Amino acid sequence: xxVSQKDRSxxxxxxxxxxxxxxxxRERQWGDGLPVIPPTRERVERxxxxxxxxxxxxxxxxxxxxxxATVQQIAVNAxxxxxxxxxxxxLIAAVEAISAPEFNLQAVSTTTNAATAWVIVNGPVAQKLGxxxxxxxxxxxxxxxxxxxxxxxxxxxxxxxxxxxxxDRATQGQPGKFTFCCSENEAASPWMPLHVERGFKxxxxxxxxxxxxxxxxxxxxxxxxxxxxxxIADSMIYPASNDYWCGGAPWLVLGPEHADIxxxxxxxxxxxxxxxxxxxxMQASRRSIKDLARTRDARSAxxxxxxxxxxxxxxxxxxxxxxxxxxxxxxxSVYVPTFGNTRSVTRVIEL
Amino acid sequence: MxxxxxxxxxxxxQASAFGQPDxxxxxxxxxxxxxxxxxVRELAEKHVADIVALVCQAGAK
Numbered sequence: 001x002x003v004s005q006k007d008r009s010x011x012x013x014x015x016x017x018x019x020x021x022x023x024x025x026r027e028r029q030w031g032d033g034l035p036v037i038p039p040t041r042e043r044v045e046r047x048x049x050x051x052x053x054x055x056x057x058x059x060x061x062x063x064x065x066x067x068x069a070t071v072q073q074i075a076v077n078a079x080x081x082x083x084x085x086x087x088x089x090x091l092i093a094a095v096e097a098i099s100a101p102e103f104n105l106q107a108v109s110t111t112t113n114a115a116t117a118w119v120i121v122n123g124p125v126a127q128k129l130g131x132x133x134x135x136x137x138x139x140x141x142x143x144x145x146x147x148x149x150x151x152x153x154x155x156x157x158x159x160x161x162x163x164x165x166x167x168d169r170a171t172q173g174q175p176g177k178f179t180f181c182c183s184e185n186e187a188a189s190p191w192m193p194l195h196v197e198r199g200f201k202x203x204x205x206x207x208x209x210x211x212x213x214x215x216x217x218x219x220x221x222x223x224x225x226x227x228x229x230x231x232i233a234d235s236m237i238y239p240a241s242n243d244y245w246c247g248g249a250p251w252l253v254l255g256p257e258h259a260d261i262x263x264x265x266x267x268x269x270x271x272x273x274x275x276x277x278x279x280x281x282m283q284a285s286r287r288s289i290k291d292l293a294r295t296r297d298a299r300s301a302x303x304x305x306x307x308x309x310x311x312x313x314x315x316x317x318x319x320x321x322x323x324x325x326x327x328x329x330x331x332x333s334v335y336v337p338t339f340g341n342t343r344s345v346t347r348v349i350e351l
Numbered sequence: 352m353x354x355x356x357x358x359x360x361x362x363x364x365q366a367s368a369f370g371q372p373d374x375x376x377x378x379x380x381x382x383x384x385x386x387x388x389x390x391v392r393e394l395a396e397k398h399v400a401d402i403v404a405l406v407c408q409a410g411a412k
Contacts, residue, residue, distance in 0.1 A: 294384060
């Protein structure tokens, strides 16, 4: 174990001075570049009061370094991020979710792609924690959204050892690697919430994690559902996409106004996915020659022989396109392309 | 372990994470993803003997 990895856990005695402590965090790469709240014994104890799980219980081993995420280690990072004790159950479920094999955190954390974990909260806990699912839900300003997302990223770095420039090989990365978290606007959605779609009860609360490569805002004033879908689908198609490389599972954050237009046209969420899946098929020749060769390697078993005229689906099946309804008033939706070789994972939040 | 030049740090850290800090790592030029299958095969054939020697050397320790 290298010195830097060995030094990433345990007790350190320091002067009780926030600037000195933050300087130590900078020096040891224990933070994310922003000031942190020092995780003193007292603060970690208060954080641990937010869960009934045993402090030394192992929640997961976090890739790529496979550091052991005990409940206490999660609490330490929660303090660093500025979380409240009531956020602990969300964080524990999020750590379980990012560590599920199908999320492929090993690759999400080490790829040159900008991918990172987008954390989505569903169910009653979102309101209880005062999370933002409305105006600016993917932006700044909400304590729970900001600190929960930040804590998950600090866990990926401090417990998973995904240090930028070291094991985290992102060519540029993205702002979402500081924090990327919201809840679904279930009240404004015309459809069943994400967690109910995935078989959970509406009164349960869940965390869903997505290996997201970024966000692309889509403005569309159209009121006709089919034309709106055509424009959204066109916006989802881009030749340099990881999703087309290996058959991914991209996501849409539909603004409530867009969702209503689709719903009023009689479309279910499954209908929208099926239509988008058809409309996002991209001619294989739009990929670069080298990248088309990679697509052939990755998708021949799924699609058979891939010629220049082959229409590549964005995901192997329509259902693998994820849909979340979130945001406030406005004719905007957001496209969230993914790393491709990753699948979203939903876990129950045990309160 | 085989890594391209851009991934040496990752390879070394990954080996350490699995308790094998001294694992020999064969390094090949980056990038691999944009090489054709034929080019990758050519590269593999050129270096396979060295890599086998590296693995055997590690196994003999």
